Amino acid sequence: MEASFVLLPGDGIGPEVTAAAHAVLQTTGSRFGHRFEFESRPMGGIAIDEFGDPLPTSTLDACRRADAVILGAVGGPKWDDPNAKTRPEAGLLSLRKELGLFANLRPITAHAELIDASPLRRELIQGVDILFFRELTGGIYFGRSALSEDGQHAESVMEYTVPEVERIVRMAASSARTRRGKLTSVDKANVLEVSRLWRRVAARVMAEEFPDVDYEVVLVDAMAMHLIARPKDFDVVVTGNLFGDILTDEGSMLPGSLGMLPSASLGDSQPGLYEPIHGSAPDIAGKDTANPLATILAAAMALRHSMELETEAAAIEDAVAAVLASGLRTKDIAAGKPAVGTVAMGEAVVAALAAAS
Numbered sequence: 001m002e003a004s005f006v007l008l009p010g011d012g013i014g015p016e017v018t019a020a021a022h023a024v025l026q027t028t029g030s031r032f033g034h035r036f037e038f039e040s041r042p043m044g045g046i047a048i049d050e051f052g053d054p055l056p057t058s059t060l061d062a063c064r065r066a067d068a069v070i071l072g073a074v075g076g077p078k079w080d081d082p083n084a085k086t087r088p089e090a091g092l093l094s095l096r097k098e099l100g101l102f103a104n105l106r107p108i109t110a111h112a113e114l115i116d117a118s119p120l121r122r123e124l125i126q127g128v129d130i131l132f133f134r135e136l137t138g139g140i141y142f143g144r145s146a147l148s149e150d151g152q153h154a155e156s157v158m159e160y161t162v163p164e165v166e167r168i169v170r171m172a173a174s175s176a177r178t179r180r181g182k183l184t185s186v187d188k189a190n191v192l193e194v195s196r197l198w199r200r201v202a203a204r205v206m207a208e209e210f211p212d213v214d215y216e217v218v219l220v221d222a223m224a225m226h227l228i229a230r231p232k233d234f235d236v237v238v239t240g241n242l243f244g245d246i247l248t249d250e251g252s253m254l255p256g257s258l259g260m261l262p263s264a265s266l267g268d269s270q271p272g273l274y275e276p277i278h279g280s281a282p283d284i285a286g287k288d289t290a291n292p293l294a295t296i297l298a299a300a301m302a303l304r305h306s307m308e309l310e311t312e313a314a315a316i317e318d319a320v321a322a323v324l325a326s327g328l329r330t331k332d333i334a335a336g337k338p339a340v341g342t343v344a345m346g347e348a349v350v351a352a353l354a355a356a357s
Contacts, residue, residue, distance in 0.1 A: 012280025013290035014072025020292035020346030044074025044088035054091025073280035100267035104134040113324040133172035134244025172238035186239035259291025262298035274298040288341035319352040
């Protein structure tokens with residue numbers, strides 16, 4: 001098989017973790033006889049510095065031509081000037097919109113080898129396997145936003161349309177059918193009119209199209225508590241852009257570190273965008289301490305969702321599990337014990353992947 005990847009290393013630790021994922025994908029291609037081609041493009045703060053634009057046209061065009069896009073991270077204090085005309089994160093929002101990536105998939109899995117790295121009790125998180133579907137191109141992040149000239153009033157509008165809710169609920173429910181057959185929809189319908197629309201549309205789609213899926217609705221404030229108190233009760237969770245952003249970051253505490261959580265952003269057609277859910281972590285950039293496993297696992301998601309290479313994706317995931325079982329840890333998951341660096345962890349996954357061939 002031939003496939004093309006665009007790498008968007010971005011800012012902070014992005015280039016370090018993207019390099020590890022690149023090496024793993026190269027090894028996967030060699031092991032399974034695929035021809036993977038890679039092209040690196042600037043995005044985020046580094047693109048602002050070079051082009052004055054966080055998403056240059058040449059980068060967007062390259063992404064459109066690719067089969068999958070691997071993103072490291074964007075942003076950092078260097079570009080946090082509130083008076084700046086544009087910020088690195090604007091490039092990410094634009095990329096999602098331009099590629100029509102309306103669904104963000106965030107798996108939260110408690111790896112058996114890392115249970116003791118979590119701040120939660122073992123019995124709470126052992127066996128946790130949740131797949132979040134976060135709506136990605138609507139909601140408050142894309143609604144009308146304004147600041148008054150005198151700086152005394154600001155507004156950000158949360159809005160959704162019926163088709164936007166229908167398509168994300170359908171995608172989440174279809175996934176639930178292949179898992180444990182349970183879907184949880186999260187909203188704030190007791191207060192927000194936009195959530196009342198979400199609830200009505202989701203209920204209709206589930207009743208008419210997915211009567212075989214166990215369906216429940218939970219308010220977002222209750223979900224924030226349940227996610228910590230009883231996470232094993234959830235299978236697939238679907239929610240809006242803002243709530244999904246917050247809840248999945250909260251859920252990162254279940255496996256113990258943001259450095260373990262990948263994500264996929266998908267639309268109705270290729271390419272998909274794959275990235276770790278962590279940020280650019282500028283405080284540790286260039287220090288060889290970042291955890292590359294989330295980005296490596298995001299690369300596995302790219303093979304699974306954009307190329308339908310399930311065996312290859314599972315091979316990467318098995319290699320990550322083997323490395324963790326061997327005792328190797330980066331600082332964020334070492335729980336005070338000896339840790340290895342970004343490069344060493346990436347090389348260990350490559351070695352485990354090659355050894356299994």
